[in-house]
Amino acid sequence: MNQAGRLACAAGPFAPLPMELGRLFMPEALTPLFFTPVYAGLTAEQRLYYNQLQACCFNEQIVFFESLIGDGVMQALLKENWPPTFARQLRQFWQEEQAHSAMFRRLNRSSRPQWYERADYHFVRFAPPLWAFIRWAARHPRLFPMLLWLMLLQEERSLHYSSEFLRHRQQLEPHFVEVYRLHMIDEAGHVRSDLALLDQLWPSLSMRSRQRNARWLAWVIREFVSGPKRGQWRVIEALLQAFPALQAQRCWIREQVVxxxxxxxFQLSLYSRRIVPRSFERFDQWPELQVLEGAIRGYRWQGKAQAC
Ligand SMILES: [Fe+2]
Ligand SMILES: [Fe+2]
Structure with a gap:
């Protein structure tokens, strides 16, 4: 069993050690509200509550990517004919993602059992038809290879996030630090597998399919992963509910979040050449991915323009 699998299993260290609920769950500079004037006006208690909720939301996003997308994509890819060594690598990738999803679910359950005892998601929600479409698309990675680019981008960014958890370990809740440390160990290998998959899949597609997928990728990044929208706003709603005195500032807070x-x-704290160097380098190799400049503030295409 891998590192994450050991932690995710029933006898993991969560059972004997209670969560330290008086501590931050994640580095403050990884939370959106930190970048607004609102944050300076919050009390220590409000900041702690917001931080813990935002961390749960962030864990949900990881579970979403790794179980709904990663698991579906991997299941589909494993049905294909790959050289034995690479097939083994993909199988390990798949097993590790399953262990990670279990680990993050367990972390959320330990943090807020009232929300996560029966459900994986409290803040991340989609309409059922969209949910079903995402599940279907994930099982067709050759039709939607943009999902592989998305996996690469998110997995490489998760390495940066994990290293920030480790850098701030003295201030953070120890279970969160340990889970993000373990996640980082496996994710480095996943980034390498994503790159290898893209090297094989992307060049085999027609230019039309690549351009179409590049546009979809830009839309998905803009809509779902590059700014505080839906899920993050639900976190703030929960903060307002817990601290009714903040309700008077509701409109102002909303303006600041938008x-x-x-x-x-804030945008450069999400994606930059420092945070996701290998993803950006790969984007540069494909002129059709220049469209991502419109979706990622920190990205400027640096590839070579093709001769006419
Ligand atoms: Fe993972
Ligand atoms: Fe991963």
């Missing part, structure tokens, strides 16, 4: 879409410092 403004993050245009906030350069």
């Amino acid at each position: 403004a993050l879409e245009q906030n350069e410092t």
